[in-house]
Amino acid sequence: xxxxxxxxxxxxxxKWLDKRLPLIRFxxxxxxxxxxxxxxxxxxxxxxxxxxxxxxxxITGIVLAMxxxxxxxMAFDSIEHIMRDVNYGWLIRYIHANGASMFxxxxxxxxxxxxxxxxxxxxxxxxxxxxxxxFLLMIITAFMGYVLVWGQMSFWGAxxxxxxxxxxPLVGESILTLLLGGFSVDNPTLNRFFSLHYLLPFxxxxxxILHIWALHVTGNNNPTGISVKNTNDTxxxxxxxxxxxxFAYVVFLLMFAYFIFYNPNILGHPDNYIEAxxxxxxxxxxxxxxxxxxxxxxxxxxxxxxxxxxMFGSIVVLFFLPWLDTMxxxxxxxxxxxxxxxxxxxLTCFLLGYLGGQAPEGLxxxxxxVCTIYYFAFFLVVMPILSRYEKPSPMPxxxxxxxxxxxxxxxxxxxLSINN
Amino acid sequence: xxxxxxxxxxxxxxxFSNNQNLLASGDETFKNLKPNFSFEGPFGKFDRESxxxxxxxxxxxxxxxxxxxQLSFRxxxxxxxxxxxxxxxxxxxxxxxxxxxxxxxxxxxxxxxVPSDRFQPPFDNKDAAKASNNxxxxxxxxxxxxxxxxxxxYIYSLLSGYEEPMPESMHIDExxxxxxxxxxxxxxxxxxxxxxxxEYDDGTIASISQMSYDVANxxxxxxxxxxxxxxxxxLIVMGFLFIFLILMFFSVRRLFKDVH
Ligand code: HEM
Numbered sequence: 001x002x003x004x005x006x007x008x009x010x011x012x013x014x015k016w017l018d019k020r021l022p023l024i025r026f027x028x029x030x031x032x033x034x035x036x037x038x039x040x041x042x043x044x045x046x047x048x049x050x051x052x053x054x055x056x057x058x059i060t061g062i063v064l065a066m067x068x069x070x071x072x073x074m075a076f077d078s079i080e081h082i083m084r085d086v087n088y089g090w091l092i093r094y095i096h097a098n099g100a101s102m103f104x105x106x107x108x109x110x111x112x113x114x115x116x117x118x119x120x121x122x123x124x125x126x127x128x129x130x131x132x133x134x135f136l137l138m139i140i141t142a143f144m145g146y147v148l149v150w151g152q153m154s155f156w157g158a159x160x161x162x163x164x165x166x167x168x169p170l171v172g173e174s175i176l177t178l179l180l181g182g183f184s185v186d187n188p189t190l191n192r193f194f195s196l197h198y199l200l201p202f203x204x205x206x207x208x209i210l211h212i213w214a215l216h217v218t219g220n221n222n223p224t225g226i227s228v229k230n231t232n233d234t235x236x237x238x239x240x241x242x243x244x245x246x247f248a249y250v251v252f253l254l255m256f257a258y259f260i261f262y263n264p265n266i267l268g269h270p271d272n273y274i275e276a277x278x279x280x281x282x283x284x285x286x287x288x289x290x291x292x293x294x295x296x297x298x299x300x301x302x303x304x305x306x307x308x309x310x311m312f313g314s315i316v317v318l319f320f321l322p323w324l325d326t327m328x329x330x331x332x333x334x335x336x337x338x339x340x341x342x343x344x345x346x347l348t349c350f351l352l353g354y355l356g357g358q359a360p361e362g363l364x365x366x367x368x369x370v371c372t373i374y375y376f377a378f379f380l381v382v383m384p385i386l387s388r389y390e391k392p393s394p395m396p397x398x399x400x401x402x403x404x405x406x407x408x409x410x411x412x413x414x415x416l417s418i419n420n
Numbered sequence: 421x422x423x424x425x426x427x428x429x430x431x432x433x434x435x436f437s438n439n440q441n442l443l444a445s446g447d448e449t450f451k452n453l454k455p456n457f458s459f460e461g462p463f464g465k466f467d468r469e470s471x472x473x474x475x476x477x478x479x480x481x482x483x484x485x486x487x488x489x490q491l492s493f494r495x496x497x498x499x500x501x502x503x504x505x506x507x508x509x510x511x512x513x514x515x516x517x518x519x520x521x522x523x524x525x526x527x528x529x530x531x532x533x534v535p536s537d538r539f540q541p542p543f544d545n546k547d548a549a550k551a552s553n554n555x556x557x558x559x560x561x562x563x564x565x566x567x568x569x570x571x572x573x574y575i576y577s578l579l580s581g582y583e584e585p586m587p588e589s590m591h592i593d594e595x596x597x598x599x600x601x602x603x604x605x606x607x608x609x610x611x612x613x614x615x616x617x618x619e620y621d622d623g624t625i626a627s628i629s630q631m632s633y634d635v636a637n638x639x640x641x642x643x644x645x646x647x648x649x650x651x652x653x654x655l656i657v658m659g660f661l662f663i664f665l666i667l668m669f670f671s672v673r674r675l676f677k678d679v680h
Contacts, residue, residue, distance in 0.1 A: 038679050077490070080562075083646070084490065084645060084646070090644075235679055239675060240676070240679065243675055244672050247669060247672045250661055250664050250665045250668050254662070254665065257654065257657050257658055258658070260654070261653065261654025261655075261657065262462050264650070265566060270566060270567050273563045273643075274563070274567045
């Protein structure tokens with residue numbers, strides 16, 4: 001990164017402070033004058049949106065916890081108490097419930113952005129890995145949060161998913177007992193899930209700080225995937241991206257508000273408005289929409305243990321992306337073949353989401369298997385092969401220099417290259 | 421780039437619209453009837469007179485089998501609901517009794533209910549409820565509209581759907597009734613509504629479909645008494661965001677004029 005600009009404290013107090021705790025300097029370097037590629041498109045606004053999603057979930061969650069009772073006999077009614085008797089309780093709860101969906105929507109876009117523009121590649125491997133850690137934590141947190149409602153889907157979802165742990169050989173049963181606090185989903189389970197659901201968002205918060213720290217060491221990637229070379233390529237984060245991000249956030253909020261105020265239950269399952277009953281099994285047990293692709297993978301194989309391994313594998317494989325795709329050209333813009341496989345992959349994920357909501361039989365099961373195979377093949381077969389054989393299309397020399405680079409296959413023009 | 425964005429947006433829409441069906445219970449034999457409730461749509465409000473009649477149907481017919489444990493009598497006078505006067509609510513509540521605390525000998529005290537008390541449950545517990553209904557449990561109705569996909573339309577269809585003739589080929593247990601809207605088409609609730617079963621205070625003719633409509637309306641309100649507040653606040657929030665959006669749009673335009 002090229003730093004021509006340096007923060008200079010303006011008055012006596014800020015000078016004094018700067019020598020002791022350079023808070024303002026820190027904020028200035030990281031938020032205000034942080035050099036950011038000039039060509040970022042709207043897919044780059046989702047990091048900012050995600051940060052605000054996290055803050056929203058934490059604030060509304062803390063308020064909900066003030067009124068919620070984690071006990072099997074009272075949990076469901078305490079949520080109705082929030083909906084009916086707490087001032088604006090319905091608002092807080094609908095924000096929190098739909099907020100989880102919005103959070104996942106944003107994180108999916110954020111991740112597919114990274115996948116498209118090669119943001120996981122050198123030097124951003126750690127940044128990406130921290131992202132995957134956040135994603136895993138988000139899934140666990142959302143799953144536990146859903147259980148707190150103690151509706152039919154909460155209870156049966158929890159039963160199905162925790163049972164998977166039991167499939168692990170040797171230790172599975174013991175871990176399951178520890179997780180449940182007994183032999184089935186019951187009051188101890190609800191209590192520990194509540195405790196963990198309160199804890200994990202703060203762990204996520206911590207990892208997000210590391211994520212952003214890593215981002216600020218390497219700097220942003222950009223739609224061309226070409227490294228920033230000099231100050232011509234960048235603009236300061238503030239006001240350019242603060243304003244652009246805020247604009248995108250308002251668009252996002254409009255959609256969010258539509259769900260909260262006009263269709264607050266469409267993303268949830270009606271069965272979760274029936275109090276949990278261990279004696280009545282719902283006709284179809286399905287998780288929330290954002291977990292459906294993983295659920296489809298889980299049920300694509302007849303063997304329980306294999307299903308569990310594949311489901312976890314589908315996330316774990318993301319950790320290894322930087323080493324599976326070693327193509328130097330980052331952005332799919334200049335990778336015509338990768339682009340085709342990428343969009344097929346995107347389609348596969350949508351399809352898996354759809355299939356996760358269907359009964360695993362007949363054509364649905366067959367399609368789930370095909371999609372599962374492609375899901376893994378994309379990472380484990382297509383990426384390594386393309387890295388070796390794909391011929392990238394001509395690309396510009398630099399971000400702000402649209403002249404075409406004749407030296408195909410690398411974004412590094414030795415004359416201009418600066419450490420990034 | 422534009423194309424990719426369009427594709428992604430399209431896929432998202434397809435995914436979400438699919439999701440809607442996929443979360444539906446799926447077994448409906450018949451498509452729900454749509455009597456067009458006044459509360460539908462972004463500006464929809466409840467029809468207060470219909471809510472009042474709906475409460476009358478609930479209390480005179482359904483309440484002998486179904487409880488509504490999330491509701492208190494005071495809710496009946498709350499803004500956004502049937503809006504009975506507070507005196508009317510006191511009168512309604514006082515017709516019911518509750519055991520509340522104990523006297524100096526430790527014997528339970530029975531008193532009449534007041535607006536802050538909950539609706540009276542018809543049975544002491546689930547087992548008693550099942551025992552009186554051939555082993556079937558009449559579910560609590562406070563949240564029934566949210567607990568069924570397409571809730572209010574479904575309740576309306578279910579209640580007015582007992583007249584449908586049963587297909588010759590079908591045989592059901594005699595304790596059950598044929599109702600094609602119920603999943604499986606054989607329901608343990610005998611037809612609850614018959615023409616003129618209640619005499620409406622406001623003189624409306626109590627046909628089966630009128631009563632079904634009113635009680636479905638009432639149950640929709642009961643499932644979410646804050647619906648009107650939600651929609652009207654939504655309008656303000658969306659309006660604010662929209663103006664904010666326009667301001668931000670021009671700010672971005674101006675700011676990025678010289679970048680590129
Ligand atoms: C709580 C969830 C998350 C938050 C709050 C968050 C926040 C951010 C922020 C503020 C940025 C910079 C702005 C941007 O490029 O969009 C960023 C960049 C990035 N994030 Fe995340 N993130 C989250 C989850 C994830 C996940 C799950 C992944 C991937 C598995 C991920 C991968 C990345 C990558 C690779 C970048 C660098 C992108 C680039 O500059 O091209 N993030 N994140």
